[in-house]
Amino acid sequence: MHVEVRGLTKKFGEFPAVNDVHFSIAKGQLIGLLGPSGGGKTSILRMLAGLETPDSGDIVFHGTRVNDLPPQEREIGFVFQNYALFKHMTVQGNIAFGLEVKKWPKNRIKERVAELIELTGLSGFEKRYPHQLSGGQRQRVAFARALAPEPQLLLLDEPFAAIDAKIRQELRAWLREMIDRLGITSIFVTHDQDEAIEVADEIMIINKGNLEQKGSPWDIYKNPETPFVAGFIGESTIVEDVSTLRGFEQAADWPGTKALIRPEYVEIGQANEFRLLSATETGRVRHLHFRGSEWLVEVDVGASRLVTYRSLEKEVLHPGEEIQVLVHRAYLFNDNDSWIMENRLKEDPMPVHI
Amino acid sequence: MSSTLQSRWWSWGFRSAVMLYFILLIVFPILGIYGYSLSAGLAAFTENITEPLAWKAVLLTVKLAFVSTMINVLIGTMAGWVLIRYRFPGRGLLNSLVDLPFALPTAVAGLMILLLLGPQSVVGQWAEQLGFSILFHQPAIVIAMVFVTFPFVIRAVQPLLEEMDGSEEEAAYTMGATKAKTFVRVILPAMLPGIASGAMLAFSRALAEFGAVVLVAGNIPGKTLIASVYIFGEIESDNITGATAVSVVLLTFSLLILWLVNYLQSRRKGV
Ligand SMILES: Nc1ncnc2c1ncn2[C@@H]1O[C@H](COP(=O)(O)OP(=O)(O)OP(=O)(O)O)[C@@H](O)[C@H]1O
């Protein structure tokens, strides 16, 4: 279903948990809600579900304002972070609950439950109680139970939080595929950037009750609209005075401006590894951290410390070693503005032949 | 080596001490009563228990204990629910008052009821006008039993309710269940084991109540004479075998109930 939210605000006492949030979601999209703890993600989800009443703002499903509808009538499925399965009901009973409540005929309930058990790969576990299942299986029961009554909107609050990395990966792919197949509009909360980037059509970054940015993962990665988003996605370092870096001398024209530089923006290596040697400058390796599939390297350039990755295939660096550093771009921001600046020397290279 | 030997000795000593204590204090007396009641032969036992006043007392006790248990199931479940789910001034005080019937000498409870429901009291006069009397009749016995066993159901239900965070209910709401439906299908089943075991303990305790009841019951043989008072009377009139016969019946009831509670609880842990 098409979801639109306008000026959504919620205060707990004096504390603004959600602050004038606007967004709209097209039918069939999978949206990832991403942001630091306490940002207001759960509060937004609960208001969409009708479990919490907004102080102001409109929630519109399918062009109809639903603020005054109780959760029972919103046609949603909610997957709780702690599963919230009915402990005294079997897997079957849990999945059938919503259908029995909606007074589906017995034979259709049976069909639907069987279908969902098949879909969620729970065959053989129908008669078990929640405490007899593994975490991942409980998770699937929670999905199946939420999906059974054919909701128009699926709300998932950290659906993978309590699951280990490998099963998480599996469930993630499974969720994406299933949602595509059923065409349900879905919103899921996560703390894990990679998870959001991997499965979501669009990501919403929520911080301190504000919607900082909404867009495709690539969009958010490439064009962060606020310093918070720029710093939140990936592992960035902040450089106080970027004009000291080679190729960014122009930044001195904007006093009070800082730069955010992501590891991916920085390239390091011996002089012979660069085509555009003129755009590089000399730095010194400070620390090396092994990251499983690559090195994370800390480099000192002048007074600034930068962080970057280096492939395991390349020549191994050593702390204290002198190397060449090329900064491709920087994300500049001050109190009123933010923009991306490319390395000037890279854009306007002076050819150097060795 | 010597230290493990020593600790083994200690552990053996402790276990034996507890066992001995248990046997001396509980097992021997129980076996003693069973033994004594049968010492004069099975025929004497049946004769004692088929004595009309005896079995009428037992029957009356079971009936009234059952009624009071039902009342406690209703009130106790509601009270437990309210004390856990609602926040209101005085809640903490009320919650600690629940245990009062356990702490109070039951004779004091009997006296309270006597004063509260007697012919001079407002309630007593009011009942009199409606054409029935409470004190020295069966209602007074039920009230005494309800009072003394009041905490059982509440205290058994409360931990189960506390265990449930609100999310199971919320999940039911999002699937379209009304509040009433959610209560019946989600909350009540979660409370049921507590209600059942609380009710059985309350029943068992009500069967055994003496102090509170003896003051308010009237103790008319065959009418308002309950089993524990009957036992007391038999001992007073030196008919020990008559007393033990009824005791054995009550004891057997209690043991059965205890076993049932245990069974239910172990099943719940399994679930
Ligand atoms: N019932 C409540 N009463 C008071 N404050 C609340 C309540 N629920 C949430 N809050 C506050 O509102 C803010 C947002 O909470 P919310 O649960 O929406 O955060 P979140 O983004 O889901 O965080 P997390 O990622 O840790 O789950 C928090 O600071 C929290 O303390």
Ligand SMILES: [Mg+2]
């Ligand atoms: Mg949350």
